[in-house]
Amino acid sequence: MAGMTIRVLVVDDDALVRAGLTMMLDGAEGVVVVGEAADGEAVPAALDAHPTDVVLMDLRMPKVNGLVATRRVRARAEPPEVIVLTTFDTDENVLRALRAGASGFLLKDSPPTQIAEAVRRVAAGEPILSPRITRRLMDRAATEAGAHERARAALARLSEREHEVAVAVGHGHTNAEIAATLHLSVATVKAHITRILTKLELGNRTQIALLTHDAGLC
Known part of the structure; x- marks a missing residue:
């Protein structure tokens, strides 16, 4: 911007x-x-x-x-x-x-x-995604009935690399941080996130993060 x-x-x-x-x-x-x-x-x-x-x-x-x-x-x-x-x-x-x-x-x-x-x-x-209260609320999401199983099933639809990117988003990492950790370009990270959103029918990164928290991965 x-x-x-x-x-x-x-x-x-x-x-x-x-x-x-x-x-x-x-x-x-x-x-x-x-x-x-x-x-x-x-x-x-x-x-x-x-x-x-x-x-x-x-x-x-x-x-x-x-x-x-x-x-x-x-x-x-x-x-x-x-x-x-x-x-x-x-x-x-x-x-x-x-x-x-x-x-x-x-x-x-x-x-x-x-x-x-x-x-x-x-x-x-x-x-x-990083403030303390946001994490507490996302952690609470996992207590909803069936949330854990539904999240695991949804994430299983991702490729191995997409799964890694999704978990990194759940930890609140920026695109640049994900790229450095996974040895990818920022453009490739953005492409993976776009595919994750499309596959899982999600609206934004926050919903990816909520899903990984529901799955107990973050």
Whole structure:
């Protein structure tokens, strides 16, 4: 994303939160807020009006919550990435949002620099996988009935190299780190990830990571 401006849509029912995020992100290098929405119901129209790269999505909204809105965003023909915002790190819906296609999530009290960096990483195709709370939520996914067996069966459809790449994604490694570890080019790693997404009918890297965690590999 070097030299490009990352366009962000801020979605939150709290006007003060929207104003704070907009002010903070508009001051970050390479990032601009192109629009705001006060409820998930207004997101489709906002995306139609403002080409967007990343949506910062609140979970708890009165009409259409962030979970439903995330599914709708990711179902678009050319969907922007979604970062879920939440007040409580124990919110059960965070895990569901990741499964719906969100590329990660942040606590609303995260430092401004962390939020801006998360936007840049997600826009560059590197979802937020490393924070402690993200790992705890993904670990919890494996407790769901049948999740372990389903994940193992899905990953068995991959080639040996694709399986190695999937596990590396699950550990939160970047494309460059995976390439260095497996002695591949970055372009080859990207090609493997594309094939993994296609074979397993997944939406993004975060869902690959969730699958490897469900399988007990990370």
